[in-house]
Amino acid sequence: MIQYVFLIRSLGNRAFLLRILSAASILATVSFMVEIMVANRLTDTKIKAIKDPGVYADGAGLYLRMHAAGSKSWFFIYTRAGKRREIGLGGFAGIAPVSLAIARRKADELRAMLADGRDPHAEKSVRKDGDRTFRKIAEKFIADRDDWQAHTRKEWERHLYEHAASLGGRSIGDIDTDLIETALRPLWEKKPATGQRVRGKIEAVLDFATAKRLRTGDNPARWSGHLEHILVKASRVTGSNHAALSYKNVPAFVAGLGDGALERLIKFVVLTAVRSGEARLADWSEFDLAQKLWTIPPDRTKTGKELVVPLTDEAVAALPEAGEGHVFVENGEAFSIMAMPNWVGKNQPGITMHGFRSAFRDFAGDCTDQPREIAEMALGHKVGNAVEQAYRRGDALEKRRQLMQVWSQHCCG
Template sequence: MSGRSLYRLTATQAAKLTKPGRHSDGGGLYLSIDAHGRKRWVFMYTRLGKRVELGLGGRRDLSLADARKEAATLRAMLAVGGNPKVERARDDTVQTFGACADAYVEAMQPSWRNAKHAAQWKMTLTKYAAPIRERAVKDITTQDVLDVLQPLWNRTPETAERLRGRIENVLDAARVKGLRSGENPARWRGHLNRLLPKRQRLTRGRHAALSYDAAPEFMASLRLRSAMAARALEFLILTGARSGEVLGATWDEIDLRKEIWTIPAKRMKAGREHRVPLCGRAMQIIAERSEAGGVGYIFPRTSADLPLSSMAMAMLLRRMKQGVTVHGFRSTFRDWSSERTGFSHEVCEMALAHTIANKTEAAYRRGDLFEKRRKLMEAWSGYCAGGMKQSQSPRPA
């Protein structure tokens, strides 16, 4: 085959061509453009007197150079009597996107924090990516990815963005294994960001928070309520913990003698064990709860040995007509500790189990400033108790 019969197109021509039909690059490789202007690479060959068309991938995902490499491989297969379509079909039965996605989740699962994280990956790649699971992973195009993402992009943007990232990871892994070539059709920067609107993100600190000046009065009102959600929320505020850490707290995490709550790494956002000093009022709550059994979850549901619902504290705040979020109380504590105390930035940040942003400092820090944090949390408890009157007694929520 002469050089003149190969490489007839240039990358610029491939990008600018718009006329529907097949445009030959030579050697059986064509750029096919449909009536809607969508472009894809196809390989044409004749076998047993029949003309066969084999799709290689979209132009946006497969560069001209990569398409030529694929065509050269198929020509070599034909030269030794092989049948490209049959060989690709045989591969497709075991190299679908779904099979690659399942293999990726299984391979990565040991590196993830917990089983819930793995379950979320598996669910999104099974439920939301269902339209492409049976497709050959090497044939997944940008349009395929868009068909999966667009129904979710405006309705549930956070889910859609997570799904996009997971599809991108699966396709990257498939490419490393040699199961596909070309650009990743799920890549965001310089690719999908040209086709999908950027999601409006909540900036850090947007959780509605109570002013620390109002905290004593709020805590006094909260102490009047006897519901489980009220005790859980009070405990959360006094410890500066996240809602998931409080709701999942079990009795074996509490050291009553040392007055310490140790949250295991698997339940922490940063994936590291976190010790929480328990102030006097927090220990009172623990003592009250221990009278109910002291087994399983500290804040269980009333009907079963299950943790309190994740919505229980939010619904309590709604009934109290506060207009704030549960997570916002961490900001309340942080504002108070910065503006009303002399404790260092590091102590305040560690009280919230925040990671140290400075990598050099993080590498040299060995302690967790526990005793200083205990003094900080006792001061916070005392400040919160400022609005409590001795005559007040709990009432139902």
């Protein structure tokens, strides 16, 4: 009924409406006109004279409530989908008083929303509950991970707040495939590996929102059977080969390394054949020195899966004295991302840290009898197609340990 009252008020041409309405509609319209006539019942004088607690109608859904304590406040009532809703419009007096004229203007705005098919209560709830934006949900998701290391938290914040910034202000329930593709496409074309990691983090936040009943439906950030058909598969090869030493020259390089923290880190990277970032941010909590194992968490691997690295005696010897927090530190902080490349560029021009992984791969293929997949697994690469990966659940740890032992002996020989 409120919707029709507002419609008649807005259009004003009641004669035209009466000509096109049916007889039944004419009767209904008359009842609405009666309501218009009894609307605006209150005046400033009447409001000031109200002393008894209760509810006083101004008409067309607008009411004034007189509280027992003596204060007065406005509210608006409507019914939508069989549910009665009440929306507060503010107090008649106080720091920010809502006069009769302001209350009527606010009521008109609500009637306009109803006439437009919108639900004022639902929209107010969304505005009030700001944590329904992707950014706020992501902040909540990260804050709940109290077992994360500082570097892990920073990486998630960087990926979600910077790389997925275009999603930040969007309502979590409105995130769809098109928005995710728009956010990921530029990154996908320049840094596909990073793009895949960002995608995985977006997927985790949306799963979290679904679990909290903040959104429904399938996860639009999922890869298998969805984004894999939209985005070109994130290649681990960026289009250029990393300059590398021949594996025959690696022993001389290792022999020339000193005992400083940074050079120990470089030696550890060479002996384990891991990615620089995986070792640079290594934390003591990831090591089981008794079993000579180092477990790299999923958020720091390119595959997004946990990687267990077997450690040789030579690799363990490269570690500093056991402690807490980051393993390789300078002034109490993990080395910067450019520390190793800068050192190598200065002391061994023409090669890169990542090139040592290539040297390891060539050594494994030329100088050992280990199968190709063992060398690939040692490098933390995915092996085989999706079917093969589904059936192969083991990590060939002992075979990889044997391979790394031969490599360490070669490097330190």
